[in-house]
Amino acid sequence: MYVIGLTGGIGSGKTVASDWFTKQGIQVVDADVVAREVVQVGQPALLQIQQQFGDWVILENGELNRRALREYIFQHPDAKKTLENITHPIIRQSIIQQLQTAASPYVILVSPLLFETGQTHLTQRNLLIDTPEHLQLHRATQRDQISHQHIQTIMSHQMPREEKQQRADDIVVNDGELAHLYAQLEPLHQQYLNYAKKTASM
CATH class of the missing domain: 3.40.50.300 (P-loop containing nucleotide triphosphate hydrolases)
Structure with missing residues (x-):
């Protein structure tokens, strides 16, 4: 492809x-869309983020509290690397799969x-x-x-x-x-x- x-x-x-x-x-594969998909409720990445950062990153409905996490990362640069280590490999794998199946x-x-x-x-x-x-x-x-x-x-x-x-x-x-x-x-x-x-x- x-x-x-x-x-x-x-x-x-x-x-x-x-x-x-x-x-x-x-066909378009959007990395931002993939990044949102991999942290949806029930996805392994969301559980890893919760375990790493704490329950405060999860909203009452079980979804990721994006705003709170984004603000935390801006204030704690080291946390950005921690988050990327969790999400980037999963995002990359999903992107590759979608690219390979494009028609x-x-x-x-x-x-x-x-x-x-x-x-x-x-x-x-x-x-x-x-x-x-x-x-x-x-x-x-x-x-x-x-x-x-x-x-x-x-x-x-x-x-x-x-x-x-x-x-x-x-x-x-x-x-x-x-x-x-x-x-x-x-x-x-x-x-x-x-x-x-x-x-x-x-």
């Missing part, structure tokens, strides 16, 4: 871009931490949805209804924009209307179809 990694910082437009690929008939000509792996978590080992090519930081801040604040400071904190924990640009094979600049974004995605889609076809014929 020919896999395209799709990444970008918070508020960059990853979801808008991946939705466009879905409309072209391309479209190629498949998109959407991940905000594509480069940071080494998920590029699963991809043949990587696409960056690149957005100026002031636009990221504005869009994310409007969308999530949280403070600029909180968004800036999230951005500070992500790989710098310049480093992502250096690592990406393809870059689409999302700083205007959706039509501008789609116009950049269309020729890439055709390229990816060709790459996938060549790989399949080898």
Whole structure:
């Protein structure tokens, strides 16, 4: 299976871009969705998190208290590594399984931490949805209804924009209307179809 990694910082437009690929008939595996699935009630990862951090991470309905855990990790950097040691192997295995069973000509792996978590080992090519930081801040604040400071904190924990640009094979600049974004995605889609076809014929 020919896999395209799709990444970008918070508020960059990853979801808008991946939705466009879905409309072209391309299957999308979203790492964020997988990350939520593996900590649902009854999943082994949720029990491991509870055992490691304590009962305070579990809501009354048995679900993970994401907000409390997120705030705790921001205040205790070492806890982030502990959480990742629990979740990342399970997330990775689920992603691999979904990529292997994809039925479209190629498949998109959407991940905000594509480069940071080494998920590029699963991809043949990587696409960056690149957005100026002031636009990221504005869009994310409007969308999530949280403070600029909180968004800036999230951005500070992500790989710098310049480093992502250096690592990406393809870059689409999302700083205007959706039509501008789609116009950049269309020729890439055709390229990816060709790459996938060549790989399949080898």
